[in-house]
Amino acid sequence: MLQSRVTRLGRTALIGIVGALAVSLAGCESERDTGDGDRNETEPFVFGVPTDARTLDPIFTTDGETFRVTRQIYDTLLDHEPGGKEIVGGLAEDWESSDDGLEWTFQLREGVTFHDGEELDGEAVCANFDRWHNFEGAYQDTNFTYYWQNMFGGFAENEEGVDTEEKFRSCTADGLTVTIEVAEPSASYPGAFSMATFAILSPGSLEQIEDDEITSADSAFPDYTQGEGVLAGTGPYQISGWDHGSQEITLERFDDYWGDNAKVKTLIFKTISEETARRQALEAGDIHGYDLAAPGDVEPLKENGFQVPTRDVFNILYLAFQQETTPEFADLEVRQAMAHAVDRQRIVDTILPEGGEVASQFMPPTVDGWSEDVTTYDYDPELAEEMISDAGVDGLTVDFCYVTDTSRPYMPAVRDIFEIISSDLEEVGLSIDPKPMEWDQYIPATNSGQCSLYLLGWTGDFNEGYNFLGTWFDRPSDEWGFENDEIFDLMSEIDRTPDPEERAGKLAEANEVIMDFLPGLPISSSPPAIAFAPDVEPMDVSPLTQEVFADVSFAEE
């Protein structure tokens, strides 16, 4: 605390001196009308993103590009350290849970102001939780409240057809102390409190929001979520405007921010969907940074002086074997054969960005619960071919779905990866029927089991192994098409274990069981590449892709 006060004093003094200098310089060089004033104040920082945000009220989505924007506007109770994956305080300075993991108490920071001038207190936090808990009607569709249901269960009154069990019990405020009670312990806490989707909005904005605009599962997002005016948070930036035509969201610095003020006054997120177009925009100076650079662009960019800092890996790309769609896959030998057939090292070496690695299990090695003792499947095409013909599935034709129109943080150059895998599988005696799809069709198709083979992945929401394994294997699903009670029981046991160390032990066991059963083949973990112009001082890049844009600035000349 003391230290930070000194820095703040230091900052004020510095700003004063810089201001005085600026005035005196302006006096000396009054005839120069361009003036080399502080670029951070005069020039917007433009960041190129692959897709538009969907809503500025983040409770309604699961989409990373939305969170990239809303994370700069709102705070959450907990947060991650900048550039890391350890959980630190956000709006809460301190937090603790009861031993049974049912009661979470948060001590809020003092002197936090919302963009609309209101002060943060416990009531404001509880107002948000109560709003989510009391959603009715179409708001209860997983299209709008997937994360709430996933992390905090059902609603005060579940509509017909919503069978999510209620996990959230109550939120009680006492001054700056907030106590949240849940029905059962879960591996998702406290991580869930750090998720951008559970952003704390000001009580003033909550009053203006009327939660009746979403009337069906395919309703558009309400108007207030699509621009400035209603929504206020506590973050370093406030909403200034959203131009849907040019797909630009403009944020302005919020000067009464509780932490260090943002370095750049104006921040713009500009959508440029194509990888190549984003690179060209950066090279032309139209934007000052962009995310998800194509791996092939990284070297040329570096050679030309652009900065491409490397993130730590925190994701998994896997090849799923759907056992119900293709009954032959129910034979373990066939799944093992496919695992031996794919040259994963080649994918990592030739396609993925630097820093990628072959995955041995369904979580990256940096997560607690990663096990050294899982069964591994080395690249061995001869063995694979033998196993395929032993199993009698020589020449079996299988559908292999792949995405044509997008790349994800865990899989750049999807089609190249697809081509390598499908050529490897054909090499050992399978026959591949390629099914190209757009992302919008791909997710429903894979979720409903229409594809025998498909590539998907996951970036962790927070540093918790269950956030990886539980996402896939906590229940029978059409995504995978298998029943394995050993795995499902282990998963629900893990979810109910509040002690992190004990949980890590069980997660390691689960990893071993899963890799013996081999429901799919984990391919790789790889860091998505983010690029900045040479004259930018980038923020610390985050393995969770949760960069803090308040820390970015133009370099002084």
Next chain:
Amino acid sequence: MALGTDRVNKVDRLAELTAQRDGDAEGASLLRETFGRLRRSPMAISGAVIVGAFLFVAVIAPFVAPYEPGAQLWGREVMPNQNVFVGPRGENWFGLDHLGRDQLSRMLVGARNSLLVGVVATLLGFTAGAMLGGVAGAAVSLGRAWGRRLDAVIMRFIDMMLAIPALLIAVSIAAILGPSLTTVMVAVGLAQVPIFARLLRGSMLAQSHSDYVLAATALGVRRPRIVRSHILPNSLGPVIVQATLTLATAIIEAAALSYLGFGNPDPATPDWGAMLADAQRFLVGAPELAMYPAVAIIITALGFTLLGEAMRESLDPKLRK
């Protein structure tokens, strides 16, 4: 050469004679004259050479391609993520593509697919277009009220198709049918229909006002017969020329559709458009990967265009010496 005695036979014989174009009449026949002029035209010769070479390559490709075009034989040598590409060398004359496949083999086999798409699409467009245009043209030439009405209906439909850019029609069709080689053929073919239809109808209308039609009419030949054996055969010339020109467009449009991702869903099967689309990502690291298919498309299209233009000129009576 005796004309029969009774009237019906006489009229029939006259009709045949007026419809006759070649044979023992004085002066060179239209076809022979055309060929003669084509032989002397440098444009036609270069066009024919290019087209011939392209056809030859497309036919023999599978036998001369040094490697299996889909096999990633040198997969570990090419690293697009590090900008490492393998250029031309002894065993791979055109170098390797981004997944370590032999670029020369892919170019050769790609020619086959491009030709197949071009020819099938053109045939489709030609057949459908000629049928629509032929019916409309015939209906007008027959000259009854219902004929004009039928013509109006068909031609307004064609006008509607013309109002939409060809590529847009093609993309819409491709979006409905889903990506495949057949889709590209159908899409490109249908996009050409209005051109063929209008051309044939226009040409038939022009012929129907010509002197020999008037002569035949004066001799008492019935309208359907005039349309069938006089107007239609004489109107086909420009349409056939158009088909040659369309082949060039079809190859380019097929490439464009593959480029946009509507082509063969199996990316291992090469065609020039898809290869170009793939190579675009590596323009910085390996511009030559894009050059090969791009230059091949340009040269082939140029060949068909030259040939078509030369044919058009030599068929044009106004240019006859």
